[in-house]
Amino acid sequence: MALILDGRSLSEKIRQEIKKEVEVFLQKGLRRPALAVVLVGDDPASQIYVNNKRKACEKVGIKSLYYKLPQNTRHEELLELIAQLNADEEVDGILVQLPLPEQINQREIITSILPSKDVDGFHPENMGMLLSGSEEGFIPCTPLGIDILLRHYNIDPKGANVTIVGAGFIVGRPLSALMLNRNATVSVCHIYTRDISVFTREADILISATGVPGLIDKEKVKEGAIVIDVGISKVNGKIVGDVKFNEVKEKVKAITPVPGGVGPMTVTALLLNTVKAYKKRVYSISTIKP
Numbered sequence: 001m002a003l004i005l006d007g008r009s010l011s012e013k014i015r016q017e018i019k020k021e022v023e024v025f026l027q028k029g030l031r032r033p034a035l036a037v038v039l040v041g042d043d044p045a046s047q048i049y050v051n052n053k054r055k056a057c058e059k060v061g062i063k064s065l066y067y068k069l070p071q072n073t074r075h076e077e078l079l080e081l082i083a084q085l086n087a088d089e090e091v092d093g094i095l096v097q098l099p100l101p102e103q104i105n106q107r108e109i110i111t112s113i114l115p116s117k118d119v120d121g122f123h124p125e126n127m128g129m130l131l132s133g134s135e136e137g138f139i140p141c142t143p144l145g146i147d148i149l150l151r152h153y154n155i156d157p158k159g160a161n162v163t164i165v166g167a168g169f170i171v172g173r174p175l176s177a178l179m180l181n182r183n184a185t186v187s188v189c190h191i192y193t194r195d196i197s198v199f200t201r202e203a204d205i206l207i208s209a210t211g212v213p214g215l216i217d218k219e220k221v222k223e224g225a226i227v228i229d230v231g232i233s234k235v236n237g238k239i240v241g242d243v244k245f246n247e248v249k250e251k252v253k254a255i256t257p258v259p260g261g262v263g264p265m266t267v268t269a270l271l272l273n274t275v276k277a278y279k280k281r282v283y284s285i286s287t288i289k290p
Contacts, residue, residue: 003153003254005228007145010152011264015060018271022061025282033278034063035093035119035270036085040078040104041071046097053095056267062274065091075104079112086114092278093119095270098170116280119273121174131177138273143175145265146207146228147182153254155205155226157184163203165189165196165216165242171209171230179205196220208242216243218251227255230262 022032035057039050050066057064067081078096085094094117100106110118115125121140129137139147150157162179166172167190179186184205189196200206200220208216209230221227231242241258249255256262 002227002249002252004249005149005153005254005256005261007149007256007262007265008260010149011268014148014268015056015271018062018275019060021275025278026061030282031090032061032063033092033274034065034090035095035274036065036067036088036091038067038069038078038081038085038094038096040069040073040097041101043099046099050097053267053270056271057274060271062271071101073101073104075108078104078109082109082112086112086117089281091117092281093117093274095120117277119270119277121273122169127174127177130174130181133181135181138276139178139269140170140174141269141273142171142209142230142262142266143178144269144272145262145267146175146230147178148269149228149256149262149265150205150226155254157182157205160184160204161187161202162205162207163187163189163199164207164209165200166209166230168209175207175209210242212242213240214242214244216248218244218247221248221252223251224253225251227252228262229256229258232258232263 037050037053039046054064054066085091094113096109100109110122111124113123115123118126119138121138126137130139157179162184164172164176167188172188176186176188187199189199197220201222203222203225205226206221207228207230211231211233213233213235227243227248229241229243233240239259245257
């Protein structure tokens with residue numbers, strides 16, 4: 001039977017540590033860390049994600065600022081809001097929930113956020129730092145959450161064959177850079193990969209981030225592999241991942257559940273990035289030392 005990599009319990013432990021750290025800030029007479037969350041439109045999934053992030057902030061003592069904009073918001077209007085948040089010294093992190101409506105240029109919005117407030121880690125400066133091997137910037141939340149989860153369970157990617165299924169901007173691409181930084185041998189599969197099983201069957205660590213329910217079955221995994229399921233879909237009212245969990249868990253060494261695996265770790269990574277941004281901002285303008 002596979003070891004279940006429990007992101008929910010680990011997240012709760014880390015969030016308690018964050019809460020204690022925030023309390024220390026307040027005891028020193030400092031303000032709370034603050035995260036500004038911007039949601040454009042009425043996409044149900046995005047609303048759920050934003051609510052989860054806001055609730056997580058409130059539970060650990062991070063101030064959550066919420067900006068709900070209508071579906072027909074103009075590109076220029078969103079840029080103006082971001083400029084205001086960039087200039088606000090009491091805003092540490094800015095998160096614009098993706099995807100954005102088609103009239104808004106997503107790439108330009110991402111690059112308009114100050115790199116020092118880009119707690120999603122998507123700004124080219126932060127992506128470039130990750131690619132260069134530096135972690136001084138912000139690592140995108142899902143890759144960071146996965147890395148923390150692997151470290152907690154003493155799973156070292158060094159020298160391992162790591163296959164990532166999904167080459168998206170949010171998970172696959174930054175995760176491949178992070179795994180390279182951990183000295184793994186990385187393969188990235190995408191929609192044009194002729195046969196992903198050629199790569200998945202050789203993976204010591206298999207990470208799937210496609211949103212295709214049941215894409216990974218037991219025939220696509222190596223005996224004794226580590227399987228990380230990033231996918232999340234709803235099938236017949238049930239939340240499922242990319243991996244056929246019940247059959248794959250009998251073959252592998254360790255696996256993440258869906259829900260309760262990577263999802264909570266992603267939100268926790270956002271909290272960690274927000275506190276990191278706060279400490280860089282507050283301690284650089286304060287005489288109080290950390």
